[in-house]
Amino acid sequence: MDSRRGFFASLASLATGKTDEREAFHPLLPGFIPQNSEHCLTCVTSACKNICEENIVVREGSAAPYLDFSRRGCTFCSECQRACENDCFVAEPVTVIKAEIEIGILTCLAWNKTICRSCADVCNDKAIQFTGLWNPEIDSSACTACGFCIGVCPAYSISVHPAKENG
Known part of the structure; x- marks a missing residue:
């Protein structure tokens, strides 16, 4: 293929x-708050990336995570939002990507x-x-x-x- x-x-x-x-262009994760991206600097777990069921979250170094649609898409499961320990996401589930x-x-x-x-x-x-x-x-x-x-x-x-x- x-x-x-x-x-x-x-x-x-x-x-x-x-x-x-x-x-x-790399779209940010649904519900990600760009103004809080500095919190990613202290993240050592990459929990948002590791929990993604579609394996589309990319995190390079301490930069804000983004979505890679080259193989799959986002199901809006909100697991990345729940997994983040650094307050980088809005609290409510999001069902659209900007x-x-x-x-x-x-x-x-x-x-x-x-x-x-x-x-x-x-x-x-x-x-x-x-x-x-x-x-x-x-x-x-x-x-x-x-x-x-x-x-x-x-x-x-x-x-x-x-x-x-x-x-």
């Missing part, structure tokens, strides 16, 4: 001149007339709908930015970006 994904990624980079840019998901139509297999529904099939929120047979679109009002669609895309056509500020 990885060699097939690599093949499609190579085709995509030839078509657009871009390489895989999914690592350019990010936006985007489908790159130039490289998306479906947009380029190849049957593929990988992103829609994995979306529990039904936020990815097809217009006709070929055109997947993300309903931003339904999308929680969980990231499950990113790791399953065989052409690496789905990316995560910072959420646009309202107002």
Whole structure:
């Protein structure tokens, strides 16, 4: 499967001149309070990372933890929030990540007339709908930015970006 994904990624980079840019933006964990990220400096347990059932929490050194959607997504189980001993999260469960998901139509297999529904099939929120047979679109009002669609895309056509500020 990885060699097939690599093949499609190579085709995509030839078509657009871009390489895989999914690592350019790293969304923070749901409920993480950026203003409290200095508390991560004293964390020695990495409890938020170690408890993640999807194994998507990345913590490099003493930096704030972030999510890596390259293989899986966030289930919003809130275990990372409960595990943190340093008051880095809001108290109540959070069911949305402060990010936006985007489908790159130039490289998306479906947009380029190849049957593929990988992103829609994995979306529990039904936020990815097809217009006709070929055109997947993300309903931003339904999308929680969980990231499950990113790791399953065989052409690496789905990316995560910072959420646009309202107002």
